[in-house]
Amino acid sequence: MQLYFIRHGQSINNANTRNPDYKENPDPYLTEIGLEQAEYLAKYLKEKQEIVEHENWNIQNQYGFGLTHIYASLMERASMTAAPTARALGNVPFTAWTEIHEEGGIYAREKEEEHIGLSGRPRSFFEKKIPELKLPDELNESGWWNRPFETEEERQPRADKVLTELIERHGDKEGQPEERIAFVSHGGFFVRLLSAMLQLPWRQGALGMSSWFLLNNCSISRFDIRKNNIMVSYLNRVDHLPSHLVTG
Numbered sequence: 001m002q003l004y005f006i007r008h009g010q011s012i013n014n015a016n017t018r019n020p021d022y023k024e025n026p027d028p029y030l031t032e033i034g035l036e037q038a039e040y041l042a043k044y045l046k047e048k049q050e051i052v053e054h055e056n057w058n059i060q061n062q063y064g065f066g067l068t069h070i071y072a073s074l075m076e077r078a079s080m081t082a083a084p085t086a087r088a089l090g091n092v093p094f095t096a097w098t099e100i101h102e103e104g105g106i107y108a109r110e111k112e113e114e115h116i117g118l119s120g121r122p123r124s125f126f127e128k129k130i131p132e133l134k135l136p137d138e139l140n141e142s143g144w145w146n147r148p149f150e151t152e153e154e155r156q157p158r159a160d161k162v163l164t165e166l167i168e169r170h171g172d173k174e175g176q177p178e179e180r181i182a183f184v185s186h187g188g189f190f191v192r193l194l195s196a197m198l199q200l201p202w203r204q205g206a207l208g209m210s211s212w213f214l215l216n217n218c219s220i221s222r223f224d225i226r227k228n229n230i231m232v233s234y235l236n237r238v239d240h241l242p243s244h245l246v247t248g
Contacts, residue, residue, distance in 0.1 A: 009034030102186035119143030159192035
């Protein structure tokens with residue numbers, strides 16, 4: 001199995017990171033730049049969908065991607081980033097995966113130490129905006145989140161569970177073609193999933209320093225998950241974006 005982890009396009013929160021007067025949006029929408037990034041991503045993946053060479057090692061996807069499934073977080077910025085690619089590829093299954101959401105879930109930051117869980121977008125939002133997206137059967141008009149703020153202790157087990165379920169669904173099976181999966185998700189969850197794959201201590205670096213893996217908006221990272229090993233093929237590629245659309 002090949003896993004392509006795609007971070008969402010620029011959100012209104014991303015665009016206002018350095019604005020001290022900005023009030024954080026609990027489920028931020030894409031900016032005009034974010035929407036444009038998503039279109040560039042879709043154009044690139046459509047152009048590279050067909051694998052044109054099967055004999056040589058396609059480690060940089062120089063011969064194509066051949067995506068077989070697209071999964072998106074139900075946070076607006078991720079699902080709206082994934083939608084143009086799903087439309088461009090046409091017949092590739094496009095499915096919501098609730099548990100690949102960003103750390104914390106949907107919440108309001110009332111005070112520095114107080115976070116209030118919110119509802120998230122209702123079913124009708126997705127049916128209107130992204131009718132191609134296959135939604136969970138249980139999603140209704142009360143919203144997809146409707147839970148308390150996700151605590152620190154809950155985050156790594158969620159990523160561990162997602163990795164296990166991903167391999168159960170799409171891991172290599174004898175006699176069947178390799179599956180190539182796109183996750184359209186979030187930067188914090190990426191670090192959690194990477195920690196799960198590589199068994200990394202959470203944010204621990206050398207000499208007592210902390211660590212983090214930065215991702216640009218609409219970047220692509222690739223992992224090759226085999227029966228007995230996980231290979232990191234590349235991280236944070238943005239060569240499908242023009243320089244003025246490379247944002248963090």
